[in-house]
Amino acid sequence: MIINKILASYTFRFLWAYVIGLSVSVLIVLMLVYATYSYDYFKQLQGAVADEIVALEEVYENTGFGGLERFIGEKIEKGELNRFYYLVVDQEKRKLAGNLDDWPIYRRYDDGWLEFHLEILSWNDQKRELRFIGRSEEIGDGYRMLVVHHHGEFRGYAEAIRGALVRSMMVTIVLGTIGGAIVAGLSVRQIDRTNKTLQSIMSGDLSDRIESASMRGEHKELALNINLMLDRIQQLMEGLRQVSDNIAHDLRTPLTRLRNQLSDMQDQAVSDREDRVQPLIDEADGLLSTFSSLLRIAQVESGSRRAGFTRLDLRIILLDVIELYEPLATDKAIRFVSSLQAEAFINGDRDLLFQAFANLIDNAVKYTPENGCVNVELGSAGEEAFVTVTDSGRGISAVDQGKVFERFYRVEVSRSLHPGNGLGLSLVSAVVKLHYGHITLSNNQPGLRVEVRWPLVD
Amino acid sequence: MRILLIEDDISVADYIGKGLRQSGYSVEHCADGEQGLALAQKSEEYDVLVVDRMLPNMDGLTIIQTLRAADNKSPVLILSALGEVDDRVKGLKAGGDDYLVKPFAFVELLARIEALLRRQKSSTSETKLKVADLEMDLLAHKVTRGGGGFNLQPREYKLLEYLMKHAGQVVTRTMLLENVWEYHFDPQTNVIDVHISRLRQKIDKDFDQQLLSTVRGAGYMLRDPEIQ
Numbered sequence: 001m002i003i004n005k006i007l008a009s010y011t012f013r014f015l016w017a018y019v020i021g022l023s024v025s026v027l028i029v030l031m032l033v034y035a036t037y038s039y040d041y042f043k044q045l046q047g048a049v050a051d052e053i054v055a056l057e058e059v060y061e062n063t064g065f066g067g068l069e070r071f072i073g074e075k076i077e078k079g080e081l082n083r084f085y086y087l088v089v090d091q092e093k094r095k096l097a098g099n100l101d102d103w104p105i106y107r108r109y110d111d112g113w114l115e116f117h118l119e120i121l122s123w124n125d126q127k128r129e130l131r132f133i134g135r136s137e138e139i140g141d142g143y144r145m146l147v148v149h150h151h152g153e154f155r156g157y158a159e160a161i162r163g164a165l166v167r168s169m170m171v172t173i174v175l176g177t178i179g180g181a182i183v184a185g186l187s188v189r190q191i192d193r194t195n196k197t198l199q200s201i202m203s204g205d206l207s208d209r210i211e212s213a214s215m216r217g218e219h220k221e222l223a224l225n226i227n228l229m230l231d232r233i234q235q236l237m238e239g240l241r242q243v244s245d246n247i248a249h250d251l252r253t254p255l256t257r258l259r260n261q262l263s264d265m266q267d268q269a270v271s272d273r274e275d276r277v278q279p280l281i282d283e284a285d286g287l288l289s290t291f292s293s294l295l296r297i298a299q300v301e302s303g304s305r306r307a308g309f310t311r312l313d314l315r316i317i318l319l320d321v322i323e324l325y326e327p328l329a330t331d332k333a334i335r336f337v338s339s340l341q342a343e344a345f346i347n348g349d350r351d352l353l354f355q356a357f358a359n360l361i362d363n364a365v366k367y368t369p370e371n372g373c374v375n376v377e378l379g380s381a382g383e384e385a386f387v388t389v390t391d392s393g394r395g396i397s398a399v400d401q402g403k404v405f406e407r408f409y410r411v412e413v414s415r416s417l418h419p420g421n422g423l424g425l426s427l428v429s430a431v432v433k434l435h436y437g438h439i440t441l442s443n444n445q446p447g448l449r450v451e452v453r454w455p456l457v458d
Numbered sequence: 459m460r461i462l463l464i465e466d467d468i469s470v471a472d473y474i475g476k477g478l479r480q481s482g483y484s485v486e487h488c489a490d491g492e493q494g495l496a497l498a499q500k501s502e503e504y505d506v507l508v509v510d511r512m513l514p515n516m517d518g519l520t521i522i523q524t525l526r527a528a529d530n531k532s533p534v535l536i537l538s539a540l541g542e543v544d545d546r547v548k549g550l551k552a553g554g555d556d557y558l559v560k561p562f563a564f565v566e567l568l569a570r571i572e573a574l575l576r577r578q579k580s581s582t583s584e585t586k587l588k589v590a591d592l593e594m595d596l597l598a599h600k601v602t603r604g605g606g607g608f609n610l611q612p613r614e615y616k617l618l619e620y621l622m623k624h625a626g627q628v629v630t631r632t633m634l635l636e637n638v639w640e641y642h643f644d645p646q647t648n649v650i651d652v653h654i655s656r657l658r659q660k661i662d663k664d665f666d667q668q669l670l671s672t673v674r675g676a677g678y679m680l681r682d683p684e685i686q
Contacts, residue, residue, distance in 0.1 A: 253469070256561035260473060263564065263675070281675055288561065292644065308547065323613060324639060327652040355643040362646055424646055 012184030019176030491516030
């Protein structure tokens with residue numbers, strides 16, 4: 001499915017990792033801002049508390065406890081209770097002055113600062129928990145003074161900011177993921193299309209091109225460049241083919257003359273020399289037949305034979321091929337089994353199809369040892385007709401299977417054991433492609449299984 | 459036997475002309491399409507016309523069509539180079555009797571010319587073929603030799619019929635494929651030899667006289683050894 005494809009795509013994973021990475025960096029930056037800000041805030045707070053204590057100590061020193069009590073009283077009166085809370089106690093921790101009732105239970109830090117929280121009633125009778133920070137000092141005569149400041153508001157802001165941060169981070173990740181999926185989807189679609197075209201080209205249709213009209217940006221540029229590269233490859237291949245065809249074409253005439261002169265010589269020669277001329281004629285015939293095969297492949301590949309396609313029954317052609325090759329198999333004691341379905345019509349060239357089947361069956365018989373088995377099957381599946389030829393020979397290794405359709409390619413072991421020019425399967429492949437078909441080789445364990453598929457016609 | 463050869467490639471023409479003359483034919487050569495047509499029209503005496511497809515001034519198929527339109531029934535063998543348009547069907551539809559792709563071995567050309575000449579002579583109303591003591595009854599589909607009958611497969615029957623119709627003549631492997639199997643293709647192995655040897659097993663094995671022989675480098679021949 002497209003969703004799975006998107007999720008598995010490199011673009012998506014890359015974008016997703018990017019979104020996560022970006023979120024983490026933003027989080028780190030915001031945490032730093034938070035830390036710096038709160039550090040400054042507490043520093044200021046501590047400074048204010050320290051100043052207040054110094055002021056109160058001065059008041060005590062100058063005016064004694066009475067003055068301090070008055071001073072604190074004035075401060076509270078002035079409505080500065082929002083800022084500072086005071087408590088002066090005696091040795092038994094009994095309240096002497098201030099606006100806190102009891103000596104609180106606090107946490108004392110190493111640097112002497114205290115922290116605690118209290119529940120207080122706010123102006124509308126609601127309980128509020130407030131956090132305080134402050135210091136206590138001995139002010140003489142066994143009295144202790146506590147000056148604190150609450151920082152609950154700051155905590156509140158911090159909580160709110162943190163909540164907002166986490167939520168926006170979530171939204172960022174979700175939106176980033178969706179955005180990434182959309183971008184990846186678009187890119188997956190374009191790359192998918194490009195890959196499909198390239199696969200079709202690799203399977204043989206070199207004339208196909210990537211459709212770049214609907215693409216944009218780098219994808220379009222890439223598609224255009226691939227197309228240009230394909231044009232170039234096609235040109236080169238055509239040039240190469242042209243050269244080899246020309247060679248085959250031009251060398252055939254002198255070879256024919258050579259062959260015929262040898263033949264003349266044989267007619268005139270005395271009998272002992274006649275035997276020496278025959279191998280030369282055979283050699284010339286072999287070369288001529290190789291050239292003819294090359295040119296025939298070139299002709300098939302040019303596609304001009306498609307003009308003469310007619311509707312024909314594969315069964316009839318197969319029966320004729322089987323009938324032609326059956327005695328060859330019988331001579332080698334090979335079991336020749338065929339199972340052909342009633343009819344299978346395709347559009348094609350009768351002679352070329354016969355040639356292709358003949359080459360396949362000829363190979364099967366050739367490479368199957370005595371007492372082996374060759375099996376020919378005709379069937380149809382869906383919109384396609386298929387023909388399989390299987391043998392019980394030594395088969396073709398997976399490495400060679402991709403190469404045997406190349407011209408002149410021969411499997412190493414067969415080079416020495418069996419005669420041939422390495423063009424038989426090239427011709428088969430050309431004929432199959434001419435008929436818009438596909439050919440696949442697989443292992444028959446032991447032996448080779450060749451399967452050819454064509455689109456059926458009514 | 460007179461043969462008109464219309465071919466513009468001088469080396470091919472020389473080679474065909476020389477070979478045919480050595481085989482006892484009288485050959486007239488013409489390198490131009492229009493002149494060739496004029497020659498063929500002037501005299502209806504030619505037994506066979508050998509016409510190349512690609513000719514200066516007028517192509518081979520037009521020559522044949524013109525002759526056929528004028529009711530000239532001389533057998534025509536068309537020559538064509540592979541790599542050019544290999545359109546056998548078109549050639550035969552235009553009125554050609556046989557079609558040979560260049561380059562070819564001379565024996566192939568000779569065998570085909572002889573087959574064309576034979577076709578001209580033999581009437582289609584023949585109902586019995588006979589070579590030495592081998593007889594084929596075309597109506598009853600029966601083959602006998604020296605009084606005994608054979609059980610032939612349909613294809614073997616067809617093969618033997620073709621060989622008997624061309625008795626005394628070299629018949630090449632391609633001719634057999636084209637006429638007996640009716641496919642134009644290039645067998646890569648000796649698949650025809652196997653069929654011939656099977657046929658030979660049936661018609662020659664129990665007899666002293668061997669009728670079906672292999673002609674080295676060319677093909678096969680069925681003939682009565684007493685007639686030379």
